[in-house]
Amino acid sequence: MMPLRRHLGLLVGPQEMGRTWYFWVGFVIVIGVGAAAPQYLGRFDLLNLANFLTSIFLALSLCLIWGFCGILSLGQAAFLGLGGYAYGVAGINFIESHGNTWAALGIGLAVPVLLAAVLGFVMFYARLKGVYVAILMLVVTLLFETFLNQTAGQGWFIGEAHLGGNNGLGRFSGVIKKPPSFIFSEGGIKFLGKSYAFFYLTFGLAVLCYLGLRILVNSKLGYVMVAIREDPERTEALGYDVRLIQLIVFCISALLASMSGILYVSWGRFITPDVFGVYNNILPVIWVAVAGRKSLTATVIGTLVLVWLSQRLTETDYAFVVLGGILLGAMMLLPEGVITGIVDRGTALRARLAARKSARA
Amino acid sequence: MPLLEVENLSKAFGGVRAVDGVDFALEQGELRCIIGPNGAGKSTFFKLLLGSIKPDRGRIRFRDRDVTRAEPHTRAHMGIGVKFQHLGVYGDLTVRHNLQLPLQHSLSGEAMDAEIARLLARLNLAGTEERRVAELAHGQRQWLAIGMALAMRPVLLLLDEPTAGMGPEETRETGALVHSVHEEGVTVVVVEHDMAFVRQLGAPVTVLHYGRVFAEGPLAAIESNEDVRHIYLGASRTMAARGRYDP
């Protein structure tokens, strides 16, 4: 029981907002309201909410490496896309024919992590400057987009899965073989986007990832990550192999991003090379930067709000101008992020009020 | 066999030879100051010793092992503790967590708490453990940085300008701290600008100039060396203006 309590203690460590009882009351209320969503949401809104939730993992992946470890990647969608494709290809081959969802999931998670390990090894062990890492990741993801866009020909089959070029995975073969949703156990529940099962799965995973990352950032590794963000040279002199830790965190973030990709494919049974494109890479940067990159909580809230907003904006021509403006405005006015900024100011104000009160007393 | 032995060490940046053929040796238990005017190559030499940059030429041996190409974290575990010129503390973390970073390699739980308390007492920082480092006074942050280096239980302690930005009282206390660490048997190298502090330490001095070892010897001999006075005077205007140098 002792280690468990210890881990729960890490949940409320100082690296993340939420050290007060009312934060956790709010948390439980949000979980409750979220879990009851099927009660009050329409069919489309529920489906849509599940889609929003899949974005959280991508946002958290960027929050972890950029906000906590100081590595900005402008190509996080590379891991999302690769995860989605790998899961989809494996799914068409394994789930459709053998019903083996676990194998497909494993492959979907492993391939992006492998890519992260290779790229990370080259970049971090070369002690590449941060800006180089950022733009190289963008180049890598755009190259994936270009590559997959030219796989419409009939030579591009992996097993039974046709890569399908711009038309998307499995969409461009005679009898369309779409990437499948999760099915656990024979004839078990099918986790298609429309189902309650999928909503609860994604919701549960999002909550678990959020709590898990809270523990991670308050663990020993978490402190080392923050130390690397603040001053890599100093951290090395304290006996930490900065390159290795950056590589590990990079791989964890790839894992998180690939979860977004896998869930997205399971949700809509659909993935195209567009997922690797510029917009899918700039969106997580907008979410995380605007919300507050140094906070998991801010990231989750900000992502949900901004994803919702960009969908609302779809009805206008101004969508990306507005999003770009929000990003630029936030970077200039509240560089630590809007939510983090507000919370910090609130805390400071409360502290000042408390000080004044005690001075009067 | 010296504890640290440096042979013909050279490093150039953009055509400028920051460190140029330096030979340097340090016996176990020694206290040494390295001085030199601005741009003499002190900081580069320091970084070469801790390993965050690698030399173009030359060799570094530490505890009988060639560490010329070893990474800083390897050197740290071999016993090189470092306090940087620019504040090497993590402003966003608390004092406790700053100390925890070097300590968590070997300690945890109660043992770590005890060690943290011991270090804080020694650094005159008792009672500050839950405060964010950014809220500390400048001198306190310098001490914390030294404390973090000590927390690694170093054999060799490298201190780059440990008194930068300190008042006379704090400087004196820092000198006492350095002496007490030295008396515990730790070999200490102090890279310093402030001659008053060097005098307080009273240790042998190595003078760097244009990336080379210009002079080496006991403090008194160095202070009376005409050439050393000359190179310092040449650069004294800016330094006097900063109130750092009083010959």
Place this chain on the structure above:
Amino acid sequence: METISFIVGLLYQYADTIALLALSAIGLIIIFGMMGVINMAHGEMMMIGAYITSFAHYAGIPTALAVILGGIGAGLAGMIIERLVIRRFYGQLLSSLVATWGLSLILSQGALLVFGQLIQSVPTPFGSFTVGELSYSYYRMFIFLVAMAMIAGLWALFRFTRFGVRARATMENPRMARALGVDTSRVYALTFGLGTMLGGFAGGLLALTSTIGPFYGMTYTPQAFITVVVGGGAEIVTGLLASVLSLGAIKTIFMNQTNILLGHVAMLVLAFVIIRLMPSGISDWVERRQVRVRER
């Protein structure tokens, strides 16, 4: 005859690739080399240059002048951006990266809203020449020469002008330069303006052989990024030259022998190999070699 025409064809392609890489990267690498900032809105600066070139051309202004106006316009835009945005992020390189990316989004999508997708192309001047069975565009060779001239001009600027000396001093050690009376913030503003101006100028030049739209710059920026990463920031001119020569060679060979995609992949792979071997880019490596040679 077959071989001659093959070799001429390959050389033409090589020159053409080099010109594209150099033109798209030159402004970016100046800003990066001097300020450490990657301007993610560089493609949009090229877009502005191209738009002004097209508008000026159809307003009856001679094409050469139109291209120059494109450069000036982008340069002014760059200086405004430096004042309003970049200035706030000195010393925070990643933040400036993100901020300029936001700017890029606003500029490209804003151009789409204001001007729509329809921008008139400017006809390509000069006509063509024939070697063996293949014919080539004089203009493409012309822009190769212009690209080389721009690199040479840059070299001369840093070597011989007062701005160049100040800029190099600022780049080497900003604090020292300030102490010596250099107005570093002006140097930064001018540098940024120079970089975006060259971007706009390149945009105008390339606009004469391509379609112009709001996303015009995006087709060039990925290769410009690779060029900058390979070139590094230590010695701008040597870095850029070494980078475009090596990347251009690999891209030309792969494009000629296989296909366009593999040309891009080969460039990226080469970039990764180079950064693994020379983490600070070719220029830094070249520089260190020079030091070592001089020492012997």
Place this chain on the structure above:
Amino acid sequence: MSRATGFRPSWKWAVVPLALAAAGLFSTTDAAAEDPIKICVIDDHSGDFALIVKPKTLGYETAIAEINEAGGVLGRQLEMVFYDGQSDVKRHQELAQKCILDDEVDVIMAGATSSAREAARAVAVENEVIYWHNNQGEGGIADKYSFFTGPIPEQQILTGVSYMIEKYGPKMYILAADYGFGQVSALWTHAAAGLYGGEVVGEEFIPLGNSDFAATIANIQKAKPDFGVFYLVGGAQYNYYPQAAAAGANIPAVSTVNVQQGYEHKRYPPPALVDMYIPFAFVEETPTDSARAFVEKARAINPDEPYINQMTRCAYVAIHMMALAWERAGTTETQATIAALESGLSFAAPEGPVFLDPATHHLTMDIRMGRVNENHDLEFVHDFGAIEPWWLRTLGVNLVRTDEARQFLPWDDPRLAQYKTE
């Protein structure tokens, strides 16, 4: 580590969300019928394809205005539920879901590219909603719920290539955008070459977004074709034309995508597109009175639209076809409407009469050949007459009798695939 002060989570708290989750399982939704008939339109008004797709929306607006003025359908007005697809494939999927689940529309008309089409169409088919694709495409889709107004390969490629062989000689060079549409069109071109005595002397697939054609131009010159067959898509790929013109490497060419959608002959100065041949169903310059009247009508609704393109006409036809079907079915119920659509509807399209083939859900339509002349004006050089969508029928597709839900690709048909030699 556990020194942190404040609230500690406890397992008891988990009961609350679980209870609420359980409550969530018993939810219900209900739908109420709206008065107007809702037509979901997802068109790209921003992003890469906005230029060619915006005129499509105008086609919907023109038809809906026309029908509503005349009293609507079944006494109900038509209402367009419009969303901007932003040239984003994922968006098309999400918006199609929104149209069906949220707006509860009666029909979906969405997607320009084959990828956007498949994204939206899959959602429509899954939910058993009628789907229309309203621009030219690679053909081959046989599906109970899907209908098409654009010309397809047997109408454009076979005709166009045979004309070019006769006029310029047998040797052709294929340049195609590297995605589904380009791949299929290229294979149809091989088949056309084989059928009409031509020869493919070279073939290149160009990545979407590629804008540098130096190597391609050299390859074409080496192959010495009599004419080119170009399926270049998107702004970047259009760079081929000015680059080839500058290198003096222009060759006569036929294209099923240029001019009729992107009106490149109006947007770019000569001589980039001179001798480009266009087999089309509709362009703004179509030489019929009804076409001129249609252009006028559309312009009256949006005077700022620079060009009324083939998509405008396809969209216009699709709305009228649906109106006819609803009237004939007497209801908007899906199965009844499909039965009406499969009852042999014809309509006076702007370029001439069209007939909705019940067996394949594609149109029989008039095809003409246009040539871009030295001044970048479109000349009409040939009239192929009405051409049926016959290919699917020869594969045995008959949607009236048998449900299908697949796309037939030319390599599935040995009669076509035999002409493709590696």
